[in-house]
Amino acid sequence: MQQDIIFIKGLAVNAVIGVFDWEKEIKQPLVFDIDLYTDLKQASESDNLQDTVCYKTVSDDVIALTEASRFDLIESLAEQVCEHVLSTQPGVKALKLTLNKPDAVPAAQSVGLNIYRQR
Template structure:
């Protein structure tokens, strides 16, 4: 299976369980691998036959900036669900989300999840 990826997508969100995290936006960084067959797109050279990574990036930024989740787990699940629902060619998504300001003693913390279409 082929992979279209987005690496280092940066946006900001209100996210976290602590009061200080609920008061102002903080940066989040996303790495996304979307598995799908690209054979049709390679033959046609047409964007309609693949996934537009700019469109996916814009959708994720909009989703994240509008969200108010407490947990990264909930946000990550919502993003994967959105991609699989809105971009039917995608058979699975691997999402890494980093929250660099969450723990001051680290470069970043976060999680990685992988979800598959039904």
């Protein structure tokens, strides 16, 4: 199977997330990078949106899910996002998600995680 990638880089969302009491009272910035592993051959031949994964739909879903969430850990949010994408986007065979929490550690540009999930 061909492994092509549709990517979403720097998707910025504000969310209530964190383990400390003060974190549960404010929205903090999160930044997602998402690689969607799929087969783009049919879409490249048909030039039809129905034959690919719509990155706007995925982006809108990630934003909505993140804004509505109230997790303590970014690990939990990342897993929820992956599960949602895999369950709603049949063309996505796997995804790699990078989740940055840029304001979490003042001395660091950003902290975060990378996870990879597949069907």
